[in-house]
Amino acid sequence: MKVMKKSFRYSLIAAAAMALVLSSCDLNLTPTTSIAYIEGDPVMLTQTDVSEFENGVLASYRSTSYGVYSQTQEVMCDYFNASIDYGNNYGAVHRLDDSFNDGEYNTRDHWSGHFGAIKNYNILIANADNVDESLKDYAQFVKGEALFCRASSYLHLARHFGKPYGSSSSSDLAVPLITVYDQLEKPARATVAEVYAQVKSDLDAAAAILSGETGKARADYPTIDAVNALYARYYLDIKDYANAAKYAEGVINTGHYKLASTDEEMDAEYINDEGTEPIIQMYASKSEGYGVNDIYTLTNNDSEHGLNFRSYYFPTKKLVEAYDEGDLRFTHWFSNTIPNFVSGSYRTGEFYTFTKYYNNPALNSGTVPQARHARKTLLIGEMYLIAAEANAQAGNTAKATEILNALQTARHATLTEGTMENIKNEWFKETVGEGLRLSCLKRWGDGMGARTPQEGTELIIMKGAAYEQRTVAAGTDKLTWPVPTYEMQVNPNLVQNPGF
Secondary structure, eight states: OOOOOOOOOOOOGGGGGGGSSSOOOOOSSOOTTTTOOTTOOOOOOOOHHHHHHHHHHHHHHHTSSSTHHHHHHHHHHSSSEEETTOOTTTTHHHSTTTTTTTTTTHHHHHEEEEEEHHHHHHHHHTTOOBOOOOHHHHHHHHHHHHHHHHHHHHHHOOOOOOOSHHHHHTTTTEEEEOOOOOOTOOOEEEEEEHHHHHHHHHHHHHHHHTTTOOTTTTTTSHHHHHHHHHHHHHHTTTOHHHHHHHHHHHHHSSOOOOOOOOOOHHHHHHSOOOOOOOOEEEEOOOSSSEEEETTTTEEEETTTTTTEEESSSEEEEHHSSSSSSSHHHHHHHSSSSSEEEEEEEESSSOOOOOOTTTOOGOOSSSSOOOEEEEEEEEEEEHHHHHHHHHHHHOOOOHHHHHHHHHHHHTTTOOOOOOHHHHHHHHHHSTTOOOOOOOHHHHHHHHOOOOOOTTTTTTTBBSSSSTTTTTOOOTTTGGOOOOOOOOHHOOTTTTOTTTTT
16 A cells, blocks of 8 residues: 655654744744744645655654664663663663662653654644645555554653553552643543553554555555564563454564574674564665664774673673573674673673674674664564463463464574563563563563673672662562653642652
8 A cells, every 4th residue: 555665764853844843842832943833734745745745754753763762771670780880871770779769760761762753643633634635645654653652652651651551550659641732731630541542442443554564674654564563562561462463473474484494594684783583674874874772882992802892781690591502592692701890990701791782794884793783673573472371371372382482493492381481581582672571570570680790790890789789679669750840830730749
């Protein structure tokens, strides 16, 4: 159905469409220098406008992944220890002490970034019908993309700023639910149930529009496979295990995606961004569009030692010991052969550095690896995990085992029975670095144990009750992020989460 097949290029919603996009990401205030967009005043869009809107929608979606949008959750949990040289980067979310409050800027960026994107999606959705008859198919397709992207943002916000979906979701608060852009509105927080209902509504609408858009590995825009993958996440969260399994298995069974199962395939996937696992892989080039997850490596180069890491975070003992001997994920995502400069010394072979996001050389702008990669927002590995978990939760252990074993076989891992304990362990190993750990712990109702350091890092990590000794009880208030201070100040209709 898609009218214009093209490689996506970054373009903020520009030119004629620029009048529709406000300069502020804030939900409430409008700078006096901005151009007011009045909902209900339709703007007749040209083909150029629609194309620029599509670029803007996809740019907004792409911008809310990698960096702060995944690193925050990973260092908050039990994957990593802070280096003694970490410089307080992500410090509050890592410590989860009193400094983790409503002024914490990393969680704030999730709120502002996604609501800024939702603003753009809403404006496009509201105006997609205001086109000449000859553009209706194309404009409707772009509307479908925006609906998918809005569902993705609201699911992300609900997972982090609301409690997990459950019996109290009709009263638990999540985030403001905004589907019509209004600069002056001061919306209250919707309930968890209401936000999840909107996610479902947007996915239903996106599915109807994108039904004919066949998926393919590394698609750089939403396809029907991407919609179905997001359905799988949604249904797993609301504990509709039959549908979670149906949609996840459906994406797997398309045959469009293949798990990397050799050294060459792992290099193609996790170094060169040319693999067969991404359901969506956004456009990237040397000049723009790439994602950066660099706090685990922070590569440097000097004349005496060559390439070396200056990591802010090291893998915990639990993480490095989670993998079996020969597991492709460990041999490709962890390294102890490149020196790591920490606490004034170069250290080689003493411990492992997490290198899943080391660098795609095709995106590098110099000789020093910069942790640049094309942003992969949905991967087929997650669909295997969702399908295994959903079947296990539904009591179908045989099917859960079959799906789990397929993932383990590809990764050269020991095969296990499809119990929830084993599936949780596989989530831990497979999705490290992807920003999913926190949502998993909340969905399962689990806490986390101490961040025991891996051997060789005991003297080069931050120590104390808030660092390697940090434990988190199941359901603690800190697992649900605070509404940012500024939002509370400008919008009196917002209430804060417990514990902040």
